[in-house]
Amino acid sequence: MERIRRRCGFQNGIDVDSDGSRGGFFSKRHIDVIIEDTDKGNRWRFTGFYGSPYIQDRNESWDLLRNLSNAEELSWLVCGDFNEIMYGHEKRGGLPREERRMDAFRSVLVDCHLVEVGYTGNWFT
DSSP: OHHHHHHTTOSSOOOOOSSSEETTTEETTEEEEEEEETTTTEEEEEEEEEOOSSGGGHHHHHHHHHHHHTSOSSOEEEEEEOSOOSSGGGOOSSSOOOHHHHHHHHHHHHHTTOOOOOOOSOOOO
16 A cells, blocks of 8 residues: 555555554544644544445444544534435435434434535435
8 A cells, every 4th residue: 555655656655454444543433633734733533434335334334423423623524435325316326215214314413423524416325
């Protein structure tokens, strides 16, 4: 990964292994960083998040997000693939999503004081 990072021209970066977790700032399900603009004196937090694709592990993902929400008192942006939807109309095709799964996702967003910023463009899935 180091070679790829350099070839792409990135000066800074980390390689997150797909198995296990390593410390308090990243795991196989998230990367959490504090962004500092030293010129303006601003600090904010970014979390890249990947929710488990397996239904039986979803609560573990939501617990991780809840734990992350208590880490810092900064403006917080969370982006990624939660592997869940908020409402049934967001899903096209296949079996309908169970309401309790969507309720659990909406609850974790409320617990973490997160709001959906919306989506513009073509649907991918």
